Amino acid sequence: MSFPLEIYAIQATHGVVYGMLLFLVASGLTLVFGMMGVLNLAHASFYMLGAYFAYSVTVYSGNFWLSLLISPLFVGTLGILVERFLLRKTYKMGHAAELLLTFGLFFVFGELVRIVWGSIPLSIPVPMLLAGDVPFMGRTYPIYRFFILGFSLFLLLGMALMLMRTRIGIIIRSAVSDAEMVGALGTNVPIVFLGVFGGGSALAAIAGVIAAPFLSIYLGMGADVLIDCFVVIVVGGFGSLPGALIASLMIGELQSFGILWIPRLALVFQFLLMAIVLIIKPTGLFGEKE
Amino acid sequence: MSRLRVYQLGSGVAVTVFSLLIPVIFPQIGIHLAIEVLIYALFAISFNILFGYCGMLPFGHAAFFGVGGYTFALIFRHFPGTPLLLGFVAAALLALLIGVFIGFFCVRLSGPYFSLISIASQMFLFAVALKWRSVTSGDDGMTFARPALHLPMLGEISMRNVVNIYYFTLMVVAVAILACYLFLKTPLGNSFVCIREQEKKASFLGYNVYLVKLAAFLASSILAGLAGGLFAFFSAFVGTSFIDLNMSMSVVVMTVIGGMAYFLGPVLGTIFYIVFQDWMSSLTNYWMIVLGITFIVIVLYAEGGLISLFKNEKVRLWVSRLNK
Numbered sequence: 342m343s344f345p346l347e348i349y350a351i352q353a354t355h356g357v358v359y360g361m362l363l364f365l366v367a368s369g370l371t372l373v374f375g376m377m378g379v380l381n382l383a384h385a386s387f388y389m390l391g392a393y394f395a396y397s398v399t400v401y402s403g404n405f406w407l408s409l410l411i412s413p414l415f416v417g418t419l420g421i422l423v424e425r426f427l428l429r430k431t432y433k434m435g436h437a438a439e440l441l442l443t444f445g446l447f448f449v450f451g452e453l454v455r456i457v458w459g460s461i462p463l464s465i466p467v468p469m470l471l472a473g474d475v476p477f478m479g480r481t482y483p484i485y486r487f488f489i490l491g492f493s494l495f496l497l498l499g500m501a502l503m504l505m506r507t508r509i510g511i512i513i514r515s516a517v518s519d520a521e522m523v524g525a526l527g528t529n530v531p532i533v534f535l536g537v538f539g540g541g542s543a544l545a546a547i548a549g550v551i552a553a554p555f556l557s558i559y560l561g562m563g564a565d566v567l568i569d570c571f572v573v574i575v576v577g578g579f580g581s582l583p584g585a586l587i588a589s590l591m592i593g594e595l596q597s598f599g600i601l602w603i604p605r606l607a608l609v610f611q612f613l614l615m616a617i618v619l620i621i622k623p624t625g626l627f628g629e630k631e
Numbered sequence: 632m633s634r635l636r637v638y639q640l641g642s643g644v645a646v647t648v649f650s651l652l653i654p655v656i657f658p659q660i661g662i663h664l665a666i667e668v669l670i671y672a673l674f675a676i677s678f679n680i681l682f683g684y685c686g687m688l689p690f691g692h693a694a695f696f697g698v699g700g701y702t703f704a705l706i707f708r709h710f711p712g713t714p715l716l717l718g719f720v721a722a723a724l725l726a727l728l729i730g731v732f733i734g735f736f737c738v739r740l741s742g743p744y745f746s747l748i749s750i751a752s753q754m755f756l757f758a759v760a761l762k763w764r765s766v767t768s769g770d771d772g773m774t775f776a777r778p779a780l781h782l783p784m785l786g787e788i789s790m791r792n793v794v795n796i797y798y799f800t801l802m803v804v805a806v807a808i809l810a811c812y813l814f815l816k817t818p819l820g821n822s823f824v825c826i827r828e829q830e831k832k833a834s835f836l837g838y839n840v841y842l843v844k845l846a847a848f849l850a851s852s853i854l855a856g857l858a859g860g861l862f863a864f865f866s867a868f869v870g871t872s873f874i875d876l877n878m879s880m881s882v883v884v885m886t887v888i889g890g891m892a893y894f895l896g897p898v899l900g901t902i903f904y905i906v907f908q909d910w911m912s913s914l915t916n917y918w919m920i921v922l923g924i925t926f927i928v929i930v931l932y933a934e935g936g937l938i939s940l941f942k943n944e945k946v947r948l949w950v951s952r953l954n955k
Binding site: 452619 | 748884920
């Protein structure tokens with residue numbers, strides 16, 4: 342099948358937009374995983390809660406930008422509470438208990454959302470400032486998607502600067518490679534981890550907020566993004582941020598072009614990619630740990 | 632005979648008699664619930680071979696349940712004359728085959744990595760079931776005529792009657808659970824626990840850890856496939872709900888609530904889950920959240936699950952005092 346060039350360009354942009362969104366969610370997940378070996382299934386609930394909070398704030402205040410501020414704050418706080426009062430109890434009980442706890446939270450948050458907001462899909466309008474289209478490659482393209490792209494690039498840049506150029510970034514990176522040693526050198530690792538957990542939750546919520554106007558807000562959104570994030574983590578390598586970025590973009594493009602070429606198999610492609618990576622390099626593209 | 636032996640024998644006889652009498656005691660909706668309990672109990676036991684015995688936590692165990700269900704449904708949709716038992720054999724065998732493929736990837740991984748690949752492979756199969764409409768009918772699912780059982784001496788036994796379905800399911804599940812119990816008592820079954828406790832030590836002792844884990848994975852796939860086949864048989868329907876995330880999640884919940892440390896823990900968890908669901912869902916819409924919170928509390932404060940209440944020394948002492 343062949344399409345005009347501009348279709349390819351538009352699909353490729355779609356792919357980058359979704360990939361960046363995915364990266365915002367996956368980055369928190371992979372950092373937490375790298376530091377403490379906790380695969381946090383509830384992370385996807387934070388993304389979902391972000392979107393639902395955005396809905397409520399936007400409906401009550403009529404201001405999308407306010408929700409972009411409030412929702413991550415709420416969810417970040419929730420993340421901190423979860424880590425401090427629930428997850429921390431399970432570290433000494435082993436990986437199974439950690440997984441089961443985050444799984445239970447995923448379950449409970451999903452139900453809470455269903456009780457509070459109902460099971461009908463919701464949507465919020467694109468903010469006035471960013472409504473409409475701009476000409477792009479001879480066609481038009483929604484401004485809002487460019488905003489997602491720009492905003493997530495901005496966050497990525499901020500994250501990279503923080504991790505590479507600040508003292509706290511150095512601590513986080515070294516805790517990813519050997520948390521015990523960092524603790525022995527006098528850093529309060531539990532506090533750092535608490536911060537990373539909260540920050541990761543807030544990032545997931547931001548992704549949820551900015552996704553809300555262009556994907557709809559529905560109950561399965563957590564599970565959907567969770568599966569994509571898992572593929573990202575496996576493909577990119579456990580605990581690797583550059584890996585997560587590359588893998589997110591790959592998944593974004595794969596889905597975007599998959600829908601263009603073979604719509605029926607679009608869901609399957611990412612799993613094939615995952616299987617191939619697992620055969621060739623079981624640690625993922627950028628992974629070093631097992 | 633020691634007192635414990637008498638106690639065990641007595642409770643065994645009691646359970647057998649009770650399960651045989653269920654159609655008499657609960658003639659209406661109770662039979663349906665009992666059939667569900669039987670099938671999910673088998674599914675949960677298959678899950679617990681991996682989780683309780685091997686220490687591997689498969690979050691996507693519905694993959695095999697679904698494969699079994701779809702295999703059974705497809706066979707009787709397209710070849711209605713197939714002998715009933717052959718359908719279950721095929722369901723279990725296809726689940727085994729899929730288990731070989733998935734096991735090849737994920738058995739060598741440990742901890743969260745294993746869980747992650749397990750859930751991903753389930754979602755892959757879910758996507759196939761959803762999108763391969765020409766075979767699976769996608770999210771509409773498929774109905775088929777429930778086949779009758781042909782026995783050499785007794786002739787045809789119709790399966791239109793729910794009591795017959797109950798006794799048939801009871802028989803199949805009892806045989807499967809017994810087989811599973813005996814299998815776990817073999818040296819191979821013991822080596823599962825050995826690897827769970829001390830993987831490195833086991834490999835130094837000469838166990839091929841990879842192969843032993845794969846054996847557990849395959850045994851678990853076979854039983855899950857059989858359970859899926861039974862559920863398709865019971866509902867005369869198969870759909871994506873057989874293979875979706877909810878199915879995988881409920882088996883985790885059942886097993887953990889019941890208690891993963893004991894062979895019969897998952898069975899108790901299944902009974903609790905099904906009865907609780909039936910009872911609470913008539914009272915309130917929020918029963919799932921009560922269940923979820925129960926689950927979290929059990930994970931945090933009662934690792935042994937509900938069954939550990941029976942095994943608990945204090946509780947046992949209390950019960951024995953009551954008996955005096």
